[in-house]
Amino acid sequence: MDTVPTPVTRATWDILRGPIPPEALLLGVAGLAERHGLRVHQTGPDSMLLAGTDDTPHVAMRWHPYIPDRPNTLSHVLPAQESVEILLDVHPGGQEAAADLRVWLRARLRCYDPAELEQIIASMPLLARYATPAPHLGGWAVIFRDHFVENTLAFLMAVQQAGVPPEWIYALAKGDRTYNRDRVHATLLAQGCRSGLLDNTAINAPNSHADDLAQAFADVDAFIDAAHAASRKVLVIDDGGLLAHGYGRADSPHRVDAALELTVSGLKRITAAGPLGIPVLNLARSALKTNLGYPEIADSCLRRLRALLPAMKVIGRTVLVLGYGTLGSRLAAALRAQGCQVHTVDPDPLALIAAAEAGHPTYRTAVDALHAVRPFLLIGTTGEDALTAEAVGALPDGVVLAPYATKDFAVLAIDPALAESATEIPGIGRRYRLRDGAQVTVLGDGRSLNLFEADAIPNQGYDAYRAGTLLAAKALCARVGTIPAGVHTDLVDDIITSSGLYDAYYDTYLTIGAPAQLAPIGSEPLAGMTACVIGYGAAGRLHAQFLTDAGAQLMILDPKHQDLPKGCRTFCHGVDELPRPVAADVDLWSVCCPTADHLPVLRSILTHDPGARVLLEKPACQSHEIDALIRLLDEHPTARVMVIDQYRHARALGVVADLIKAYEPGASLRHIGITFTKD
Template sequence: MDAALELTVSGIKRIAAVGPLAIPVLNLARSQVKSRLGYREIADSCLRRLRALIPDRKIIGRKVLLLGYGTLGSRLAAQLRDLGCRVDVVDTDLIALIDAAENGYATYRTAAQALAASTPFLIVGTTGEVALTDADLTALPDGVFLAPFATRDFSALTEGPHRPAATDIPGVGLRFTLPGGRTVIVLGDGRSMNLFEADSIPSQGYDAYRASTLIAAAALCADPDRVPAGLHTAPADTAITDAGLWDAYYDLYAAPGATGRPAAKPAGLTGERPQAVLRRAAIVGYGVAGRLHTEILTALGATPAVIDPKHQDLPASLRSFPHQVSDLPQAVAAGIDLWSICCPTAEHLPVLRAVLAPTRPPAS
């Protein structure tokens, strides 16, 4: 191995823990693109997912305990306060804690101190570390919701001795019963909650980070010896700036008259090579990815048919089917040239089986 790129903060922490490195590692997790653009989209995704999972609960005006005031936590704190929540902050980093205090939040060094001082209805974890210890569990209010936006924050519950006795709440999370009869609900499945049964971050919102990753990888591969061994952020930031990504992003989304649409079709959509005729396409799942695929396939000349069992804002302008693939009329299925499976990942294999069922004609 000549070099590596790391995209996540948790990965950076693991790399830092192993000691001196023998190869260069570019730190995309702390790159300017992810810090300045990516985390805004991540925080927006987190808050939208939170409200979607507990739509029947009052949030405005209520007490929220935020564990971690880093790049993500500080943005979530501001969004929760703008929503009307009363936000308390815990962080072991004193610089971050001072920053939170000077931004007007009640601050505590430990979760135990915060729980002794107030009774939150919601605890949000963004640390990427064990944010609630076994001792902290005894102080949790009855009925509190735990929202993990980093996998390890509530691992004392999701990976500890309490996990086997947890009750699954379909589509919501896990209910734990603690000593004394108190119950707490971990929203999602213990991993980052905005990725739980959702499309997560809109494709357009994260494309700049994906592009920056490719740019950094290309620069590193072109001359891996140029970057010394160790963990680095500056070479990635320099390569991304030199490639013109910031200029392209500004022109696309922020400049006067910006439309959010590229001026030309992406490379590869047109060219001299003959293209297979694409007349009919079926898009299964009309979430963020499904909408994007519908737009792309329409631009390529296909007539899309949309299938979505959840009836997610099915387009009136296109032929749509609010049921399962197996229920699709045979006459319609026979004319499909390409299937685009855009439903949640856990449903991909069952949908693929339905598409490839013996009664279905061969398709791409």
């Protein structure tokens, strides 16, 4: 009779690579083996076996040194730890343990090692300069949503340096296929942060991604609820994805407390979501991003485009740019400088006027443009449905589409009736054969092309923008109770301008000759802070000197306005008359005016900022004002007022004690009188 052969279970194997010290490898494997009830046998200097209690092999491991093809960071730094190549040989019964081992090894091997992290931080000196401790941040939690690139990792490490504990940082990737997104994710988890995904595709098409959104928002809800239960406020740094789904509304059951908005598309989402119940600082339209951020973004867009078209001639050819906004106008100018004939499309008449006066042929719609010219390249920068079904029918054969926003060319992926076939080109994009036989190629994955399997902007190129974002976050968290609900742009510009960031940017990257050396991290404990000295007499001059030496940006209020130092902002009136944006920028108040003015000045400060940080020269107030001072402080529980008490630490007491010990060691002292006089 015929017999069915018994299937033979064959071993399977995997290869993993990355930097890890041998002791960390052994320790991690030992812990995992213990959880699975397995024993670890060291079978050689570079091999081990995970076996059952009866010594049945479950997983065999072998490793040897491995030299990567190239450094895996933007700065080409070599890891401090030796890279290894690990072979996992899985035996019958070892599949579960091997699966857990793979997960642990992949996460551990993909982490940036200490040398790589050190270089990432060093590549962003402005961010490091302003990553100084801010005590009030210790009571906040942060939800950060952006692309997972090296400058994102540097920013989140700076947030930790500034005072937010890693367990209260929740990083969400936007879903772009950035080159080292898995390394950023693994490193954040290793640092104790939370890390997940809230995909822009799901945000833009919620009906077709309902399950993904529900899970992502459930995790966000839990994080916000846990933070509030721990008496923490929650700051969102995002492109409007969370606020568009109600997290900034006054009636939201999981409302956050403040937000920083990073993108123009995010502003559109926020506007469409309705009235806000929280303050939102607008980085997207700030002078910082417009003047320093977008030129770097445009440069990264063109560099990625040329890298994906190595065989194509670009100079002199016809290009159609859809959208003549902040990014589109820069791309048009850069392509024209390369000799391209650049045509532009925009429905906004002001944008058309700007494009026409810059010398570009202009059109109100893509259909009009495609009937007039045959471009070899279409660039999308609108963030809207820039390419309609009618426009697709007018595309010339062989045209290349380069999207720099998610929705511009989405119609090709959404409407299957437009194309007969779609072929994936690994590492490049997707080629469509249209109904009329024409072939068109969409570069990338239909999202921002500069982020497609790349790290986009150089770390130094985004250094100032990330530093400015940190400064804005510090200021917003410090003054959240005084900033009304809604979107604020002017306040962002005031914060950045008064911080000294632009001077530091120029001195670091653009000055002629030897670059200026920024102070080492931690050498200026008040770097990035703005201090206001009230009263510029003898005490005020001392305070001003100490605060300046500590790295603070200085403001001075003095009605006499005499002999004031140059190089700082000065005002010849009281705190009551200080412009609100100026007062909102103050991190530390130093009250050095006459004692009789202390109480009214302190009251004015707390009117501007109920949670102000104040240094108060002694005495704090006049004797008959003590009860009023106590009531004022009780009414402002989040304020912190410190009265200068240097005489408490005077050397005189130590000198007296030494003299007594030397000359009257057996004397019984009944009284020591200490007298203070100004003359």
